[in-house]
Amino acid sequence: MTIHRWAGIDDGRYSSKEIATLIKETPKHRDTLERLMKADTLIIDEISMLSDKLFQQLEEVCSLKNPDVIFGGIQLILCGDFRQLPPVPNVQYNDEGNFCFQSELFQTAVPHRVILCDIIRQQDQTLIKAIQEVSEGVELTEESLTLINSMERPLPTGPPSVKLFATNNLVDDYNRRRILNWRGELIEYSAVDTGDKKHLSKILAPQKLWLKEGCPVVLLRNFSKVLYNGLQGYIVSLGKDGPVVDFGSLGVHRITKIKFTVFSPVIGKNVAERMQYPLKLAFALSIHKAQGMTLDRFYMF
Numbered sequence: 405m406t407i408h409r410w411a412g413i414d415d416g417r418y419s420s421k422e423i424a425t426l427i428k429e430t431p432k433h434r435d436t437l438e439r440l441m442k443a444d445t446l447i448i449d450e451i452s453m454l455s456d457k458l459f460q461q462l463e464e465v466c467s468l469k470n471p472d473v474i475f476g477g478i479q480l481i482l483c484g485d486f487r488q489l490p491p492v493p494n495v496q497y498n499d500e501g502n503f504c505f506q507s508e509l510f511q512t513a514v515p516h517r518v519i520l521c522d523i524i525r526q527q528d529q530t531l532i533k534a535i536q537e538v539s540e541g542v543e544l545t546e547e548s549l550t551l552i553n554s555m556e557r558p559l560p561t562g563p564p565s566v567k568l569f570a571t572n573n574l575v576d577d578y579n580r581r582r583i584l585n586w587r588g589e590l591i592e593y594s595a596v597d598t599g600d601k602k603h604l605s606k607i608l609a610p611q612k613l614w615l616k617e618g619c620p621v622v623l624l625r626n627f628s629k630v631l632y633n634g635l636q637g638y639i640v641s642l643g644k645d646g647p648v649v650d651f652g653s654l655g656v657h658r659i660t661k662i663k664f665t666v667f668s669p670v671i672g673k674n675v676a677e678r679m680q681y682p683l684k685l686a687f688a689l690s691i692h693k694a695q696g697m698t699l700d701r702f703y704m705f
Contacts, residue, residue: 406626406632406633407448407454407458407462409626410436410439410446411423411436411440411461411462411465411466412426412427412433412436412437412465413458413461413462413465415497415667416457416458416461416494416497416499417497417667417669418667418669419669420460420461420463420464420465421464423461423464423465424464424465424467424468427440427465427468428468436465437468440465440466440468440469440476440478441468441469443466443469443478444478444479445478445479445480445481446466446475446478446479446480446481447481447482447483448480448481448482448483448484449483449484450483450484450488450695450696451482451483451484451486451504452484452485452486452487452488452489452490452491452503453484453488453489453490453491453492453695454491454504455491455492455493455499455500455501455502455503455504456491456500456502456503456504456506456507456510457497457498457499457500457502458491458499458504459504459507459509459510460507460509462475463475463509463513466478474512474513475513480513480514482514485539486503486505487539487540488695489691489692489695490503491503491504492692496603496606496666496667496668497667497669498669530547530548530551531551533545533547533548534547534548534551534552559701562700562701563700563701564687564701565701565702565703566620566686566687566688566689566694566699566701566702566703567687567688567689567702567703567704568688568689568690568691568694568702568703568704569688569689569690569691570690570691571690572608572690574688575688575689575690575693576610578687578688579684579685579686579687579688580614582685582687582688583614583615583616583619583685583687586616586618586619587616587618588616588617588618589616589617590614590615590616591614591615591616591642592612592613592614593612593613593615593646593647593680593681594611594612594613595609595610595611595612595613595678595679595680596678596679596680597611597676597677597678597679598676598677599666599674599675599676599677600675600676603666603675603676604666604676604678606666606676607664607665607666607676607678608624608664608684609624609664609678609680609681609682609683609684610680610684611678611680613680613681613683613684614685615639615642615647615683615685616639616642617639617640617641617642618638618639619638619639619685619687620636620637620638620685620686620687621636621637621638621639621647621649621683621684621685621686622634622635622636622637622683622684622685622686622689622693623635623636623637623682623683624664624682624683624684625662625664625682627657627659627662627682628657630654631651631654631657634693634696634697635651635654636651636686636697637649637650637651637652638650640656645658646658646659646660646661646681647659647681647683649683659681659682659683660681661679661680661681661682662679662680662681662682663677663678663679664677664678664679664680664682665677665678691704
């Protein structure tokens with residue numbers, strides 16, 4: 405389960421105290437409160453993606469269990485590599501995207517650090533050295549460059565590789581070009597929007613969703629208990645009742661529209677709303693979106 409869902413933080417639009425009040429007082433968050441009260445240990449993987457702000461919000465929420473001790477007395481086990489992707493900033497919600505370890509709270513809450521030095525997944529010292537150089541961001545040695553270049557080879561036939569880009573604009577541009585050249589009839593699903601255009605532009609769900617049968621897609625939201633944000637699938641059919649998607653081992657599901665919102669903490673309400681199917685074309689993905697996914701074949705630009 406994502407930390408946002410487990411702690412009832414949602415998309416981080418509320419302040420720490422507002423979230424704690426909502427969880428404590430609203431029936432909608434009854435399950436969240438029950439999870440908090442039962443929790444003894446909380447394990448968070450990919451900790452590098454947790455921002456300073458989110459870490460502090462999590463402490464406020466956990467303190468509902470016992471306000472007299474840090475994190476409500478819940479033991480934290482944090483796993484990950486701070487040399488990986490940093491948190492994504494969100495200016496709208498006053499989240500600058502600072503690493504959680506940059507906060508004073510982290511220094512207090514996490515006194516014990518264990519650095520794992522033994523490399524288990526590979527034994528090739530040349531490969532290990534190349535990975536470390538890339539991780540540290542230093543100029544690659546000739547030995548590492550030779551190793552990387554030696555891996556160039558024709559790919560076996562199979563499904564097209566997913567293209568990874570650094571920004572959503574590059575992802576959207578590539579997906580538009582691919583869907584236009586994809587076989588079959590193009591179906592367009594238009595969103596119903598309310599609010600200011602500048603805020604609507606921040607919503608990840610497209611205003612006009614272009615789909616064709618057989619094209620790859622990715623879920624943009626948790627859709628049910630089994631269909632989660634980031635899940636990949638293929639369009640089976642398209643109709644007035646919405647797209648039907650094959651999610652492999654999770655089965656075939658019809659997707660319905662949901663509401664995407666942009667919340668303003670300043671005025672305390674939504675400033676933009678979009679009703680749209682929580683899908684996006686997945687010929688290409690952003691590097692952030694792809695982190696944690698299992699991709700058989702990909703090409704990074």
